Amino acid sequence: MSHRGSRVLRLDALARVEGEASLHLAVRDGRVTEARLRIYEPPRFFEAFLVGRGHGEPPDITSRICGICPVAYQTTACQAIERACGVTVDGPLAELRRLLYYGEWIESQALHIHLLHAPDFLGHPSAVELAREHRAAVERGLRIKQAGNTVMEQLGGRAIHPINVRVGGFYHVPAPAELVPLTERLRRAHDDALETVRWVAGFDFPDAEYHGPLLAMCDPGRYAIDSGTPAVMAAVAGSNGPAPVRALPVEEFERRVVERQVSHSTALVSELDGHHYLTGSLARYAVSGRWLHPSALDAAREAGLGDPATGAVCRNPFRSIIVRAVEVAHAVAEALRIIDAYEPPSRSYVAVPPRPATGCAATEAPRGLLYHRYAMDADGTLTLARIVPPTAQNQAAIEDDLRRQVQSRLDRPGEPPGDEELTALCERAVRNHDPCISCSAHFLDLTVERG
Amino acid sequence: MTGRVVVIGVGNRFRRDDGAGPAVIEALRADPPKDTLLTDSDGEPGRMLGLWRPHDAVVVVEVVHAHPGKPGRLHTLTAERAARCAARSASTHALGLGETFALAAALDRMPRELTVHAVEGEDFGLGRGFSTAVADALPELIRHVAKAIDQAHDRLRCASALSDDRGSA
Numbered sequence: 001m002s003h004r005g006s007r008v009l010r011l012d013a014l015a016r017v018e019g020e021a022s023l024h025l026a027v028r029d030g031r032v033t034e035a036r037l038r039i040y041e042p043p044r045f046f047e048a049f050l051v052g053r054g055h056g057e058p059p060d061i062t063s064r065i066c067g068i069c070p071v072a073y074q075t076t077a078c079q080a081i082e083r084a085c086g087v088t089v090d091g092p093l094a095e096l097r098r099l100l101y102y103g104e105w106i107e108s109q110a111l112h113i114h115l116l117h118a119p120d121f122l123g124h125p126s127a128v129e130l131a132r133e134h135r136a137a138v139e140r141g142l143r144i145k146q147a148g149n150t151v152m153e154q155l156g157g158r159a160i161h162p163i164n165v166r167v168g169g170f171y172h173v174p175a176p177a178e179l180v181p182l183t184e185r186l187r188r189a190h191d192d193a194l195e196t197v198r199w200v201a202g203f204d205f206p207d208a209e210y211h212g213p214l215l216a217m218c219d220p221g222r223y224a225i226d227s228g229t230p231a232v233m234a235a236v237a238g239s240n241g242p243a244p245v246r247a248l249p250v251e252e253f254e255r256r257v258v259e260r261q262v263s264h265s266t267a268l269v270s271e272l273d274g275h276h277y278l279t280g281s282l283a284r285y286a287v288s289g290r291w292l293h294p295s296a297l298d299a300a301r302e303a304g305l306g307d308p309a310t311g312a313v314c315r316n317p318f319r320s321i322i323v324r325a326v327e328v329a330h331a332v333a334e335a336l337r338i339i340d341a342y343e344p345p346s347r348s349y350v351a352v353p354p355r356p357a358t359g360c361a362a363t364e365a366p367r368g369l370l371y372h373r374y375a376m377d378a379d380g381t382l383t384l385a386r387i388v389p390p391t392a393q394n395q396a397a398i399e400d401d402l403r404r405q406v407q408s409r410l411d412r413p414g415e416p417p418g419d420e421e422l423t424a425l426c427e428r429a430v431r432n433h434d435p436c437i438s439c440s441a442h443f444l445d446l447t448v449e450r451g
Numbered sequence: 452m453t454g455r456v457v458v459i460g461v462g463n464r465f466r467r468d469d470g471a472g473p474a475v476i477e478a479l480r481a482d483p484p485k486d487t488l489l490t491d492s493d494g495e496p497g498r499m500l501g502l503w504r505p506h507d508a509v510v511v512v513e514v515v516h517a518h519p520g521k522p523g524r525l526h527t528l529t530a531e532r533a534a535r536c537a538a539r540s541a542s543t544h545a546l547g548l549g550e551t552f553a554l555a556a557a558l559d560r561m562p563r564e565l566t567v568h569a570v571e572g573e574d575f576g577l578g579r580g581f582s583t584a585v586a587d588a589l590p591e592l593i594r595h596v597a598k599a600i601d602q603a604h605d606r607l608r609c610a611s612a613l614s615d616d617r618g619s620a
Contacts, residue, residue, distance in 0.1 A: 045577070064465065067463075067493050067495070107497075110497075111495070111497060115496065115497070115554075126550060127496075127550070127554055128550055128553040128554050128557050129557075131554055131557035131558050132557045135557070135558060138554075138557075138558060139558060142497050142500065142501075142558075145497040146497065146501055149497070149498060149501070159498060160493055160495075160498075
């Protein structure tokens with residue numbers, strides 16, 4: 001193995017090249033001197049071409065940013081516009097919106113757990129090999145995912161890029177009878193989700209800990225997804241205990257979370273009060289774990305995550321797969337609760353008349369906090385759009401995590417790791433955070449510089 | 452048991468040539484073949500696997516890269532060949548078409564028959580509209596797919612007749 005020069009490893013897909021991420025890792029004299037995750041990310045283009053559009057258009061346009069979490073973009077856009085216009089969407093419309101969001105959560109988290117993340121823990125290079133050896137588990141994951149798809153199709157009009165969402169509510173709201181067929185699927189999915197928690201809890205987890213601040217929505221009494229206020233759990237110095245949680249009013253988001261350009265990435269890198277931070281499943285669990293649905297709370301306890309009811313926090317990025325599984329159980333249980341209690345609203349949407357104003361909002365996309373801000377003039381023409389997606393926020397934290405994990409491996413006694421081992425380690429470290437690398441990235445190129 | 456013919460156009464119509472699959476579906480919808488499900492997909496494996504049943508004949512329309520490439524060139528691939536073309540992907544969100552077929556095989560979820568009709572793409576940038584090479588090839592690709600649908604129906608009818616014969620024997 002060469003310890004000098006650079007080496008490029010290319011990993012290609014069959015077709016459908018829509019995005020790109022690369023990792024540049026520099027190791028000099030046994031020390032990791034650079035870990036740069038380069039992300040090509042489209043949301044900046046969206047911000048530009050939203051300007052000049054009508055105030056009813058952001059939900060449909062921004063949903064195109066991501067094929068995995070379009071509802072997150074739609075919901076956050078709706079809330080930001082509604083806030084600007086002084087309109088509150090509540091009651092059954094808010095519950096339906098939440099149900100649609102749960103559908104996306106179920107689908108997205110089940111995909112990541114079963115097809116993308118689990119192979120790392122079971123020694124398989126891909127979901128295909130995993131399916132050959134753990135067929136029942138993969139089938140179970142696809143069943144859960146299909147349940148989420150069905151919710152998306154029923155409420156959103158289709159499973160990808162839903163078309164039924166509008167500012168103020170929906171174009172069409174279902175009759176209770178239309179939601180009944182979802183119930184059976186979701187009941188099975190609930191059993192499957194609890195089984196999944198038990199399955200992933202049995203994996204082997206390397207020791208690792210993210211010490212930095214955690215950012216997630218907080219809505220006391222509720223595991224916050226589409227409601228509440230951003231909140232920061234402070235960094236800890238090596239302990240696993242809960243740290244103080246402080247509100248970060250959404251109106252202060254852009255003052256506290258500052259994006260900056262870096263030379264190695266077309267994506268902006270975010271810092272919270274000058275420091276890297278993590279958003280996503282670990283942050284949500286830390287901030288809102290105590291408010292999980294009772295069945296998910298029990299599952300979390302049994303899975304060894306500690307007792308969320310007493311403020312247990314998980315800071316091991318490898319264990320994020322357990323947290324995601326618990327979140328799926330929560331989302332399915334909550335979806336069933338909403339369907340059971342559903343009474344159709346008298347109107348499918350609340351009118352949202354424009355006014356010259358600015359509004360911002362944040363919600364929890366499956367992979368972390370998503371922030372939107374829009375300004376409009378009197379007739380609703382957008383004069384500004386600002387979107388801060390979770391992966392851009394996590395980029396610096398992921399790079400820090402990569403540095404730590406690679407350094408830890410380099411410091412281990414014995415034979416030094418080769419490029420292949422480091423590549424696998426880095427990919428695994430990145431997957432722990434479920435990043436949305438332009439939401440369509442198909443390969444990760446790794447350059448290791450050794451000197 | 453008689454299956455359906457399921458035609459899936461894979462791709463993103465807002466990424467130039469990648470939209471050729473959905474464009475073929477759109478063209479076929481002008482005169483939809485009987486007993487045929489015409490649908491498009493982003494290729495996400497969970498959803499793809501849910502589109503067909505064991506007795507169906509599936510026709511996938513896709514855009515591919517080839518090495519060396521010739522944009523606009525048409526290919527007809529068996530599922531096995533497409534699966535063999537699967538490259539190991541490090542993507543955190545998506546599997547390729549080849550991996551999807553391999554996954555279906557591993558889960559015993561392959562349909563009765565599955566073929567891929569593909570065109571080599573050139574431009575996968577943002578926006579609508581095709582490269583000249585793909586635009587020129589589209590009419591022929593549509594004809595190929597329409598013919599494949601007819602042939603698939605013939606085979607399904609034959610299989611069904613054989614099955615009936617055995618049942619009555």
